[in-house]
Amino acid sequence: MKRFLLDLAKAPSRFKVLGLRGFVSVAIRTVLFDLRNWLWDMRHGVNTRQRIPVSELALEGLPNSENAEAYTASTPALLDRLGVLNLDWNSFVFVDLGCGKGKALLLAARFSFMRVIGVELSDKLARLARQNVSTYRYSDLKCRNIEVLNGDAAAYMFPAERLMVYCFNSFSGAVVREVLRNLNQSLQQHPRAAYFLYVNPVWESVFVECGFMRPVWREQSYQVYAAVTMAGDAAKTPEQTPATIPEPALRRAVSHRA
C-alpha cells in the first residue's frame, strides 16, 4: 500500500518525462510484474515480493551498511538459466550472497544442488528467508538442504565444494572486491570448479581487476563467470561446462529457452 501511494505521488512527474504512451506502457509492465510476483508467492506459500529500501533493512552500525543495495527479489527466469549450464549439480553448492527473503534460494533448490546457502546482512531479512524456506509448500524442490546465514558477504568463507555463487547486485564494489579475494583464496587452497552468476552486474570492472574470473556467458541482465583455476577440475568431470561449450552453441541453447 505504502509503495502504491509512493508510486502514485511520482505519477505526474513520470507522465511528464515519458509521455502518455510511455507512461501507460511502463504502468502496465509494472502491474504485470507485481502481479506475477504476487501469484508466485501465493502459489508457493511465501512472502518475498515487496521491495525494501536500505533505510528499512535495520543495518545501522554494521560495517558494510553503506555498501548495501535495497532488497528486490529475483524472478524465476533468472534461475531457470542455470539449466543451460548443464552441470552435475549434485556436486555443487549454491551460495546466494545477499539472499534477502530467500526467493533465489528456493528457485535454486529446484536443481539438485548438494546444498543451498544464503548469506544475508540484514537480520530481519535472514529471519524472513528462514520463514519462507519453512513455509514453502510446493513439491518441486530437489535440494532440501537449505541454510540461511545472517552475516556479511565480505566476511563469508566459502565451503570447499564446487561452487555456484549467485549475486543479484547486492552490494557495491568494495564488498564485491572482498568477496572475490576470499573466493580466490579458497580456490587456491582447494582448486575446484566455481561459477559466479552476477545479476545486474554493475561492478563488472572488479571482476576484470581480480584477474581469476573469466566471463563465459553474457545476457542483458546478467553475466556468468568461471574461475580460471577450475580448468583441471573441469577436465576431470564428464559433464560439459560453459568452458567447453562452444560460444555459438551456448547462445543457441540460451535463445531456445528465452
Ligand SMILES: C[S@@+](CC[C@H](N)C(=O)[O-])C[C@H]1O[C@@H](n2cnc3c(N)ncnc32)[C@H](O)[C@@H]1O
Ligand atoms: C537485490 S537483493 C537480492 C535478494 C536475493 N538474492 C534474491 O535474488 O531474491 C540484495 C540483498 O543483499 C543484501 N546485502 C547487502 N549487502 C550485503 C552484505 N554485505 N552481505 C550480505 N548481504 C548483503 C541486502 O540486504 C538485500 O537483501
